[in-house]
Amino acid sequence: MRADAARRREALILAARDVLAERGHDAPLDAIAERAGVGIATLYRNFPTRDDLAHAVARRTLDEAGAAADRALAAMTSDPERAWAEFVDTAVRLRLGALIPALIVESYRELPDDVLAIREGTKARVTELVHAAQQAGLVRDDVQPIEVIMAVARLTRPHVRFVDDVVPALVPRMIAIYLAGLRPDGRPLPQ
Numbered sequence: 001m002r003a004d005a006a007r008r009r010e011a012l013i014l015a016a017r018d019v020l021a022e023r024g025h026d027a028p029l030d031a032i033a034e035r036a037g038v039g040i041a042t043l044y045r046n047f048p049t050r051d052d053l054a055h056a057v058a059r060r061t062l063d064e065a066g067a068a069a070d071r072a073l074a075a076m077t078s079d080p081e082r083a084w085a086e087f088v089d090t091a092v093r094l095r096l097g098a099l100i101p102a103l104i105v106e107s108y109r110e111l112p113d114d115v116l117a118i119r120e121g122t123k124a125r126v127t128e129l130v131h132a133a134q135q136a137g138l139v140r141d142d143v144q145p146i147e148v149i150m151a152v153a154r155l156t157r158p159h160v161r162f163v164d165d166v167v168p169a170l171v172p173r174m175i176a177i178y179l180a181g182l183r184p185d186g187r188p189l190p191q
Contacts, residue, residue: 009046011036017057021095025054058115061094066122068094069129076129080136085179087129088152092175096149097156140184151178 015035019027029050033043047053068090075083111119130145139148155174 008036008038008042012038012043012046012053013056013060016053017061017095020054020057025050029053055112055115058111059118061096062115062118062122064094065091065096066118066125069122069125072129073125073132076132076136080133080138084129084133084136084138088175088179091149091152092156092171095156097153134184137184139182143182148182 012032016032019032019035023031029043030040032053033040036043043053047056068087072083072087075086126149127145130139130143130148133139134141134143152175155178156171
């Protein structure tokens with residue numbers, strides 16, 4: 001692929017991630033093309049179907065989440081608090097909660113094999129990171145890794161726009177409250 005074509009494809013994936021996060025899976029494709037600075041024909045040349053585009057966004061986002069987990073794991077020995085915070089900040093920036101509806105399918109088995117493989121690899125690395133955060137005393141032991149990530153995803157779901165005016169920086173505040181609640185110095189969770 002030529003460099004300019006690769007740049008356009010990359011711009012489409014990043015624009016799609018933003019537009020899908022803001023407007024949902026049914027966002028108009030022309031809004032994605034416009035955000036990427038290309039025409040709709042360029043979008044269709046790169047991604048013939050909406051699912052093709054959603055899967056490309058999933059691949060990119062899962063790859064970035066996995067890379068963030070790898071960086072955090074590498075940094076856990078020297079500065080676990082910072083490593084954990086940077087990973088969570090990346091998860092928030094990736095807007096995982098807003099993108100999950102873009103991949104609504106009857107079951108994960110309906111996703112392409114390569115997306116499933118990336119998802120499983122990312123899940124394994126994030127699970128390892130959550131266990132490392134637990135060992136470092138940053139996350140309580142009675143919380144499962146999937147619960148940690150799904151809670152971050154839920155907290156980063158889009159909210160009604162007027163909320164930004166009423167409660168500036170709501171998502172970072174809610175994430176900070178959640179992370180404080182994950183610390184092991186609280187009471188055990190009910191069984």
